[in-house]
Amino acid sequence: MLRFVGQRPLLAGLLLVSVAGCAAGPDYTPPASVDLGVPARFSAGAEAGPGEAELANWWSRFDDPQLNALVERAIAANPDIGQAEARLRQAREASVQAGSALLPTLDASGRGGRNFASRGGNSNSFSLGLDAGWQLDLFGGTRRGMEAARADEAAKRYDLAAVRVAIISELVSNYVQLRLAQEQLRIAEATVANQRDNRQIAGWRVQAGLVSSLDEQQARTQLAQTEATIPAIEVSLHNALNRIAVLTGQAPGEAVRALEAAAALPQPAEGLVSAGIPAEALRQRPDVRAAERSLAAATARVGVAEAQLLPALGISGSVGTSALTAGGLFDIITGSLFAGLSQTIFEGGARTSRIRGQKAAVDGAFAAYRSTVLAALEDVENALVAAKAADARTAQLAEAADAANNSAILARMQYQSGLTDFQTLLTAEQSLLSASNSLAGSRADRALAVVQLYNALGGGWQTMDGRDT
Numbered sequence: 387m388l389r390f391v392g393q394r395p396l397l398a399g400l401l402l403v404s405v406a407g408c409a410a411g412p413d414y415t416p417p418a419s420v421d422l423g424v425p426a427r428f429s430a431g432a433e434a435g436p437g438e439a440e441l442a443n444w445w446s447r448f449d450d451p452q453l454n455a456l457v458e459r460a461i462a463a464n465p466d467i468g469q470a471e472a473r474l475r476q477a478r479e480a481s482v483q484a485g486s487a488l489l490p491t492l493d494a495s496g497r498g499g500r501n502f503a504s505r506g507g508n509s510n511s512f513s514l515g516l517d518a519g520w521q522l523d524l525f526g527g528t529r530r531g532m533e534a535a536r537a538d539e540a541a542k543r544y545d546l547a548a549v550r551v552a553i554i555s556e557l558v559s560n561y562v563q564l565r566l567a568q569e570q571l572r573i574a575e576a577t578v579a580n581q582r583d584n585r586q587i588a589g590w591r592v593q594a595g596l597v598s599s600l601d602e603q604q605a606r607t608q609l610a611q612t613e614a615t616i617p618a619i620e621v622s623l624h625n626a627l628n629r630i631a632v633l634t635g636q637a638p639g640e641a642v643r644a645l646e647a648a649a650a651l652p653q654p655a656e657g658l659v660s661a662g663i664p665a666e667a668l669r670q671r672p673d674v675r676a677a678e679r680s681l682a683a684a685t686a687r688v689g690v691a692e693a694q695l696l697p698a699l700g701i702s703g704s705v706g707t708s709a710l711t712a713g714g715l716f717d718i719i720t721g722s723l724f725a726g727l728s729q730t731i732f733e734g735g736a737r738t739s740r741i742r743g744q745k746a747a748v749d750g751a752f753a754a755y756r757s758t759v760l761a762a763l764e765d766v767e768n769a770l771v772a773a774k775a776a777d778a779r780t781a782q783l784a785e786a787a788d789a790a791n792n793s794a795i796l797a798r799m800q801y802q803s804g805l806t807d808f809q810t811l812l813t814a815e816q817s818l819l820s821a822s823n824s825l826a827g828s829r830a831d832r833a834l835a836v837v838q839l840y841n842a843l844g845g846g847w848q849t850m851d852g853r854d855t
Contacts, residue, residue, distance in 0.1 A: 409526025410696065411689020414533075414682045417752065419665045422759045428661050428767060436660065436840075441670060442848035444840040445558050448652040448833070452645070453561050456634055460557050463635030467553060470546040477535075477542040484535035487528045490520035490701075498712070512715055513708040520701045527693025530686045537683035544679060547672035547847035555841035557633045559834055560626045561652065566830040567623035568648040573822045574616050577815070580798075581609040584811060587802055601808035608812055612819065651829050654836040661766050661843060668762055671844035677751075677758040684744070684751040691741040697729040762842065769839035776832035783825040790814070790821035 436444070445457050461467065495515040502508050523529055585605035591597045627645060628638035636642070661667050668674045703723040709715045730737065797814035800806040840846070 409529050409689055410692040411526075411530055412685060414685040416678060417755070422756050424664050424668065424759060424763070426664070428664055428770060436662070436843065436845070438848050441840070441843060441845035444845040445554065447654045447836070449655070450652045452649070453558065453652060456557060456561065456630065457554055459634040460553055461550065464553050464633060465635060466549055467546070470549040474539070474542045474546050477539040481532070481535040481539045484532045487521070487531065488523055490518055493517045509710055511708065511710060512712050513706065514715055515704065515706040517704045518702065522699045522701065524699050525693045525696045527690050530689030530693065534683040534686035534690065537679045537686060541676045541679035541683065544672040544676035547850055548676060550850060551672060551841060551844055551846045553633060554846040555837055557630065558837050560629045560633065562830050562833045562837065564623060564626035564630065564645060565649060565651045566826060567619055567626060569651055569826045570823060571616065571619045571623065572648060573819065573826065574612060574619060577612050577819050578609065581605065581612055581815065584798070584815070585609055588808060596804060597808065604808055604812055608815065651826065652833055653829060654833060661770055661839070664763060664766075667766060667843055668759060671762050672847055674758050674762050677755040681748070681751040681755045684748045688741065688744045688748060691737070691744045694737050694740070697727055700726050700728070702726070765842035766839070769835060769842045773832070773835040773839055776828060776835045780825070780828040780832050783821065783828045787821040787825040790818040794818040
């Protein structure tokens with residue numbers, strides 16, 4: 387057995403210094419809400435926000451099985467989510483690599499060969515070697531590197547969550563737009579059917595000499611204008627279908643053929659969604675969490691840069707043997723152990739410049755974090771206002787659409803009976819078409835406002851595998 391007499395106290399002392407040494411650079415502390423400009427409450431929200439279960443599966447609030455199935459497929463097959471997952475795996479491996487720098491390295495070698503000589507006999511030679519090295523983390527530079535790598539990994543995990551939130555929100559929005567286009571198409575086709583009847587009635591009355599041909603020409607104009615809106619609606623419908631296909635990881639076409647069958651506009655459950663307390667709402671948003679982790683990583687890298695100004699201590703050792711026969715390899719074993727201390731004296735200020743540059747990166751990361759927080763607050767406030775406005779607008783437009791429908795029915799009956807002119811009927815039909823489309827649009831806006839609010843609150847990732855709690 388190979389023994390290094392007198393080396394154990396040295397190794398123990400070096401190990402103690404390595405473990406107990408304080409880490410260079412500042413210790414990270416998350417900024418307080420007041421430093422980020424977070425208010426005590428939302429101007430348009432209540433204190434009780436949605437729970438984690440509701441946020442995690444908020445699209446189920448629409449009670450639409452087709453929508454639920456589409457969301458599940460998007461989570462499993464969307465290529466953007468796949469890219470974010472790959473970036474997370476890369477970050478995890480970077481954390482492993484950063485941690486490996488704290489451990490010793492060990493290399494083994496072996497060689498065997500035969501020596502030939504022009505005079506004398508030939509001979510064999512064999513050798514075995516084992517080399518070890520350890521760069522002690524005296525001033526915590528490596529530990530700060532690990533801290534930064536782990537913060538980067540957490541940021542990538544939240545980036546993945548943010549992609550998932552965005553994909554779900556976009557998918558639900560396009561689903562609402564699809565159903566809106568189908569409703570608008572239904573309204574347009576029903577209006578065209580009525581207007582064809584009106585044109586026929588006007589033609590009969592012209593033939594009977596009861597009215598001038600102006601009625602018939604106005605009826606033709608009205609019908610053609612309504613029919614001209616249908617192609618544009620169909621374009622919107624197919625655009626939504628194609629986008630849904632791509633968001634669910636499929637090629638446009640047959641993949642979403644089943645969605646071409648018209649269905650009702652999805653409507654969320656009654657009652658406004660509360661945003662809760664701003665500080666709590668922001669903690670639910672993965673982009674805010676990712677920005678905070680990026681700030682933590684930048685802060686840790688200040689310590690990495692500062693540690694490079696301080697001395698570095700390394701230990702290296704080797705064990706080896708050589709012999710002319712394989713059986714004699716273990717007769718004589720030699721070894722060595724060295725400790726080395728190094729310190730950079732001059733390099734033109736490059737390392738101090740890197741420290742200043744990293745501190746500037748911390749300032750930039752803090753500004754980015756604060757910008758993300760303020761943008762999140764803006765998103766929530768806008769969504770709350772939009773949700774309340776959509777509720778109020780829908781109630782009024784429902785009444786207007788009902789009145790316009792009654793007016794159109796009465797005008798049609800009166801025109802058929804010769805009690806009113808065609809201009810009155812024309813105006814009533816146009817009002818009905820406008821009111822019906824406005825009501826459909828308002829119902830879609832109400833659904834989209836709920837989507838916007840849940841997206842602003844960061845809903846849709848709370849049950850994600852590997853979530854950082």
